[in-house]
Amino acid sequence: MITDSPAVTVGVDFGTLSGRALVVSVEDGAELGSAVHEYAHGVVDGELPGGGALPPDWALQIPQDWRDVLRVAVPAALAAAGVRAEQVIGVATDFTACTVLPVTADGTPLSEVAAFADRPHAYPKLWRHHAAQPEADDIVAAAEASGQGWLARYGGKISSEWQFAKALQVLREDPGVYAAAERWIEAADWIVWQLTGAENRNLCTAGYKGIHQDGAYPDAEFLASLHQDFAGFTAKLEHPLSQLGSPAGKLTAQAAALTGLPEGTVVAVGNVDAHVTSAAARALEPGHMLAIMGTSTCHIMNSDVPAEVPGMCGVVRDGVVPGLWGYEAGQSGVGDILAWAVRTVVPQEYAAEAARRGVPVHDLLTEKAAAQPVGGHGLVALDWHSGNRSVLVDHHLSGLIVGLTLDTRPEDIYRALVEATAFGTRTIIEAFTAAGVPVGEFTAAGGLLKNTFLMQTYSDVLGRPINVLASEQGPALGAAIHAAVAAGAYPDIRSASAVMGRIERAAYTPDPARAAAYDLLYAEYRALHDHFGRGGSDVMHRLRAMRATRTSSDIPSM
Template sequence: MNANSERYVVGVDFGTLSGRAVVVRVSDGAELGTAVHEYAHRVIEDRLPGTGARLGPDWALQSPDDWREVLRHAVPQAVAQAGISPSQVVGIGTDFTACTVLPATADGAPLCELPEFAGRPHAWPKLWKHHAAQPHADRINALAAERGEAWLPRYGGKISSEWQFAKALQVLEEDPEVYGRTERWIEAADWIVWQLTGVETRNTCTAGYKGIHQDGAYPSDDFLAGLNPALAGFTGKLGRELAPLGGLAGRLTAEAAEWTKLPEGIAVAVGNVDAHVTAAAADAVRPGRMVAIMGTSTCHVMSSETLAEVPGMCGVVRDGIVPGLWGYEAGQSGVGDIFGWFVETCVPGSYEREAERLGRSVHEHLTELAAAQRPGEHGLVALDWHNGNRSVLVDHDLSAVIVGQTLATRPEHTYRALIEATAFGARVIVETFEAAGVPVEEFVAAGGLLKNRFLMQVYADVLRRPISVIGSEQGPALGSAIHAAVAAGAYPDITAAAAAMGKRTEAAYTPDAGRAAVYDRLYAEYRRLHDHFGRGEHPHDSPAGAPAGNDVLRRLRALRNEVTA
């Protein structure tokens, strides 16, 4: 085929710290150009830009203009690197972290960009890892359980503080003026598509997983009024019509064409979530394939033909990953972030100097030292709850635990224990799914942590199963590009497009029987600690016959919040 007759699509992945664009050939999924744009404001956790207004504990915000800058810079740069004519691009697709949600006016203007609200923290977009709404999530869960709300089991019995309703209730009760001015409460995944097309759409993925939309409806006004009378009517801010994944959201406007340097009028795909869209990039949208997108956090997604109630899952949504199947989601709210925290705060200067002498990063140096140990040699077990627990406990008031430290404990021992802890957390999720009747036939890994081969082998040994790996370093962006190809009409559906454009290597890592046997013993200790500290003094949260636990982690978090308020 003549190169000039080839068609291309652009995928844009909006992450936690940056946005990435990739140019992909429609015929075979080849990635020809990529560019990254770092957010100027990164994660806003301490003070608001400009005004300096202080934020409270567990806050995490972002700036909408950082997202626009990705369109202005990363997209044109990726197209230029690909060496193609912009006229050959037929579509663009986007994905976002979720639940990253913002209050806006009826025409889509973010409230934080209005002068009168620039200094009000609740007017800014709340990033997925904004966990300050945990008390509000607790109230939602308690009332839903008391009333027997039919949607609650679809979320494993608990909704998260990260999601739309908990964050909205926090805004209402802490800044009712901002809540009253909010005409649209919208996921960033849908807001960015609005900026590209001039048309407001809401996608089935974020509505189902983060907006409690089940069986064609949101929670009732009667339920919402039971939380706060002023919350009744909130769903009117969410939009009503949901757009299918892979669908055409609209066409690129003249203004967005100027930002991206792409042709006006090309197809813009319906918005999506970074984790869910990655399943297409790995050609893992068929039932039984669990995709773990491993980065700062890990999200586990898989499709199934059957509906089941999986304790502690983030949600099960019809058409949530691909139309026609039930899409399941679970996750770990801290993985790469945990390793980053350890390197930044717990590693002595002598290790940094030695890593520099060897021409390695500190992470690489610690990984090399950790890999030299035998499983169990460090005598440690850790709980990977530095950023709370998403699945299966769904409690962001939990915190980390490391057991077994002595004066002989070295940084590489703790580093290895933290890697193992995240693998144990993944095993809890897999076992919980299978116990609920949702078999995991293949475990597929994606995300930035694939670069650490030692870590991936630990996961294979802990999980006692082969691990397949995605064939791209740009999983979410490639997945968004695949959705753009469907929206542009190049393929009939996501499954067909994923088969042609997605890629993965099956059984790239296989478990070692000897190491796995030791990890079984360590995992048993992890599960004891998991239930003791995680289920605490709440018998209804614990498995039948389990001994009472301890709520010390929650009490410590409450004391910290009280002192720092």
Template sequence: MNANNDRYVVGVDFGTLSGRAVVVRVSDGAEVGGAVHEYAHRVIEERLPGTGVRLGDDWALQSPEDWREVLRHAVPAALADSGVPAAQVVGVGTDFTACTVLPATADGLPLCELPELRDRPHAWPKLWKHHAAQSHADRINALADRRKETWLPRYGGKISAEWEFAKGLQVLEEDPEVYGRADRWIEAADWIIWELTGVETRNVCTAGYKGVYQDGGYPGEDFLAELNPAFAGFTGKLGPEPVPLGGLAGRLTAEAARWTGLPEGIAVAVGNVDAHVTAAAADAVRPGQMVAIMGTSTCHVMPSDRLAEVPGMCGVVRDGIVPGLWGYEAGQSGVGDIFAWFVETSVPESYEREAASRGRTVHEHLTELAAAQQVGRHGLVALDWHNGNRSVLVDHNLSAVIVGQTLATRPEDTYRALVEATAFGARVIVEAFETAGVAVQEFVVAGGLLKNRFLMQVYADVLRRPLSVIGSGQGPALGSAIHAAVAAGAYPDITSAAAVMGRREQAAYVPDAGRADAYDRLYAEYRALHDHFADGGLLHRLRAIRNEATN
């Protein structure tokens, strides 16, 4: 009898708007229970909670208490839903959005929870899509390029405004007191592990992709001092040396056991990123398997046995997805968010009434109308830069462009053009990898958007390749559970655990040759538009005019 049959693990996925927990059987990866807890504060973008303090443009914060509430509510609810006795749970794993980073005291208390700092925006955790540090990222990139820093090519020649160093430099220069009070600058992925175990750790994934940790070290103090003399000691706030994925971070404390209803002392896996951990859930941890986690944004991750410089990638990190391979990351800053924006701002009431009369959402109604069109019928091409561009241009101050609209343009036309734009953006990323000599052998889709069959077919046609799809609707949480099984000793490594507990359907969508040919013509126009606006000149000036008018 397989001893794993009677053992279970819990995976907890901390997303942008909510956290979810799943209970998973170790022997086969079956998800036997689950629950979701919505964040009370969701994304803090306008004012600090309970203070009235107004935030600036491009800010996005979160509340640490919302994350604790996931442990208190989603985990016990998932356990109850499963019917599994808590005593049979042997481990717990977590994943987080990245780079979601916060300043804390030496014992892990978030600075925003100190009464005297609650009304200071920089004391709060900065969500991944906090883009107000773009000017700081620009300075870091310019200096690194001038100094020929060896780590810069590992990030496609640019680091992002979303990452640890840019956000840390912003705190230093805009609120030096908060910066000085921060003994730790820590990814939420590692902070939540601290809450669960009482042990401070750093994982190699966030350190490598978001903290510029390469070849055993961070950027040197002389580099940081040239940015700002007071920034020289920044890496001292980044905590202990990063540890491998799938490892044992510590044991569940008595307090965390009371929160979660799980047994005290069970294994807690090293922290991880939602996108990267999903590769295990899809059993896509071998070289050339690119996983696109498609939701509000899209993150593309892929293991490879080859090290290369891919322009505009978010990073290549040794052991960053699975130990022993190079892990690549790229991404798109807005995908589902773009479709949601369009529905919320640009659809007439007549469409809402028609959708309601048919018992459908507006998204479903627009999708049906868009799907009925032939490729190119709308006469439009759009740039998917509503939330900036993560790959391959790495510029969060870029903005969207839609070309070809006339008085005959209908909402479903624009909606379809936006769907196609995100597919074109994905094709740019795939082509960048293959041009650099890093083969993409399989394209695997995960995330909430894979439920939209029209969207998936557009991607297959635009990419001219089959799409595989993950076999779970809770990819990150399942991936975290797989890591928990490894940390608990049920499997020797992530690859062997993923082979048993992960799952995907290969070639679930295949391209149609006629539509693919038609999309090649539209993609050529997209690339022309992409390259024309890539320098950001006009788009940056428009943003500056907007910001001046707002202030």
């Protein structure tokens, strides 16, 4: 049924495994309809589509999967909303980051060029591609040695997930692909290129993932110190940066045919999924931290002052909203770690019980874990199964569980891992506070909000109330808000967020007794955190190196 809504925008959220399109009323932010399209190839981390095994820590994607989201999800969302395409005044996209790809001068991904289809480095590297850790380490060492001022803006560390580390890995391991890459571009900007027909680069990804500070990238002399052929790398990046919430261009005839939207529809500048969600959650004011909690967690907060926070992912002027310094930190694994527990530690009888009761195994473990007192399992874990993004910025760290006995049950491990992820967030908050950027308010968003036990645990561990985003589609809603600003419906992101955003305040409040008990357990977590993460023992790095070098040809199997 066609509605009478006069104006809507479309937000398209490109996630790790799927993309979602959301139709939103410009007048009040009401979510009118949505659709999801699963990527046909998901995360490519075992072998390329045409064959060819990938080493450990690799994570790639297929550009056609992203185009298919535009082709399938956008028309389906319009149909679900019951609106005419002509009612759409703007469209905006957000993406995982740093998800980056090499392309030709006209934007063609090298993975779609026949000569490079069988070469892994020609494919987009997903945010969780961590195989560039050696390159990240070398960038940090060189920056420290040469006194690069920009290093402090990233808490003293550069991540293996980011543009420069991934590009340096390509140069070292496949110089032919590196030379053929005329442009090196974030997927957040590439998808806008597909919609408008013209290259556009956003300030957010350049600042947080591309070491762009104070109007410049690292200079040629510094880059040459890493590799002589790396000196000219920024030529693959150079392009004027566009302010968030501004128009990047208009929908081309080809993109209109793909999406079902009218040719000439305003397309907003690209953005990162976590950062764009701040507008959806009305978390734009200084000191209001937003945690976007899913497979990983990203922490976003604005401040009116710049500061050096150890292990943050960056502080960027205008990086989230114009006029403020935007801070980012994060945890590389949260939901992924809980999913690992379900895959790994659940015995057959638990799976049978869950099936008999008709509930997911996650729900069964949550129910059993919630029945325990704090510390009743006798365990403490480190949440580093995907490495540590903040505050240690070391993706070659690994998970740890201390206190296992023959009496340890699956729910004990599950609860310890939930608590570990909460401890990781508390570590990040304390780092910000110690650096002079206090966290005054805390809001959560993302798929993990469905787990009420997990959210209550976070409130108890943090010892503070937790607001929640009152929408299940935070990034897509945030993108739709940016689309409304780009289309001229609102003068700026803050005013659009105030009308179109959604927040439920103090949805969870801490229990004093549990919070006090968690203080004791958190002290044990910090002791392990600092021992294994700050040089007390390098065993995690040694084991990872052993795994990488010991192949079946080195040592006979039994």
